[in-house]
Amino acid sequence: DVKVTQSSRYLVKRTGEKVFLECVQDMDHENMFWYRQDPGLGLRLIYFSYDVKMKEKGDIPEGYSVSREKKERFSLILESASTNQTSMYLCASSPPTQVPSSYEQYFGPGTRLTVT
Amino acid sequence: RKEVEQDPGPFNVPEGATVAFNCTYSNSASQSFFWYRQDCRKEPKLLMSVYSSGNEDGRFTAQLNRASQYISLLIRDSKLSDSATYLCVVRFSGAGSYQLTFGKGTKLSVIP
Numbered sequence: 001d002v003k004v005t006q007s008s009r010y011l012v013k014r015t016g017e018k019v020f021l022e023c024v025q026d027m028d029h030e031n032m033f034w035y036r037q038d039p040g041l042g043l044r045l046i047y048f049s050y051d052v053k054m055k056e057k058g059d060i061p062e063g064y065s066v067s068r069e070k071k072e073r074f075s076l077i078l079e080s081a082s083t084n085q086t087s088m089y090l091c092a093s094s095p096p097t098q099v100p101s102s103y104e105q106y107f108g109p110g111t112r113l114t115v116t
Numbered sequence: 117r118k119e120v121e122q123d124p125g126p127f128n129v130p131e132g133a134t135v136a137f138n139c140t141y142s143n144s145a146s147q148s149f150f151w152y153r154q155d156c157r158k159e160p161k162l163l164m165s166v167y168s169s170g171n172e173d174g175r176f177t178a179q180l181n182r183a184s185q186y187i188s189l190l191i192r193d194s195k196l197s198d199s200a201t202y203l204c205v206v207r208f209s210g211a212g213s214y215q216l217t218f219g220k221g222t223k224l225s226v227i228p
Contacts, residue, residue, distance in 0.1 A: 031214050042220035043160070043203070050214065058215070090159060094214065103148060103207055105216055107159035 002027045004108035006091055012114045019078040021111050023091030031094045032074035033058075033105065034066065036087040043090065049074055081115045088112050118143055122204050122219035130227050133194045137222045139187040139204030147209040149180055151189050154201045154221065163189075163202070194226045 007022035023032065033048040035058075045058030047066040055066050063085060067075045074093075078085055089112075092105040119142040129135050141149075149166035164171065166178040166187055177190040187204055204219035 033215075040220065043218040045215060048215065096214075103214075103216075104150075104162045107161070109159055 002106040004091055004093055004106050006108040006111050008111050009109060010112050012116065013081050014116055015082060017081050019081050021076040021089055023074045023108055024072050025093040026072065027093065028071065029093040029095050032068065033092040034076045035090045035092065037090055038087050046076065083115050086113060086115045118208050118217045120204055120206050120217050120219040123222045125222035126225060127222065128225045128227055129194055131194055131196060134190065134192050135194060135224065137189045137202055139219055141185050141206045143208050144185060145209045146206050148207045149187050150205040151178060152203040152205050154203060160203055196226050196228065199224055199226045
């Protein structure tokens with residue numbers, strides 16, 4: 001069974017703090033992703049990574065950065081947290097595949113971040 | 117432009133009913149299609165892929181119409197345990213093809 005774990009289920013931080021969200025997967029997947037999910041807006045991609053030390057911007061990268069020093073770990077960093085970054089953050093991973101219809105992303109349980 | 121639009125919902129249906137969700141996508145070069153299910157306060161999980169010829173998995177049937185850029189999910193004989201949010205998901209071809217684009221989801225409540 002694929003397992004994606006996230007460091008915290010709930011997190012409360014103050015405006016201006018630096019925040020680290022950690023994600024670890026145990027299936028040796030090349031691809032990892034960070035999303036945020038907000039009511040009425042759905043899942044939106046923040047950043048993703050194809051390989052160690054590789055990163056690509058998603059649809060809403062502003063205010064975020066990422067780090068991928070090891071294949072199994074993908075970190076999301078909020079350099080200076082703001083109240084509009086209060087959200088559910090979901091990490092996902094996927095293997096590379098040559099069969100498009102069998103492509104699947106596996107999600108972690110999410111971290112609900114509140115910035116006050 | 118990569119967009120996936122779904123029925124707004126919510127759908128409230130009695131047990132045993134048949135319910136259908138629809139989804140449209142913006143890019144005709146899209147590569148593959150999926151339905152994910154998300155239970156309340158849980159992460160999304162793959163429900164089923166959607167194949168060009170249509171496919172069935174038990175009570176669930178998915179259809180794809182590439183000409184109309186339209187995907188559907190039919191649930192027959194609804195169970196209480198089917199209550200969840202259903203996400204229409206498209207993998208667009210081209211640069212960044214490992215990305216998935218998610219619809220905003222349709223909430224289903226199956227009522228006793």
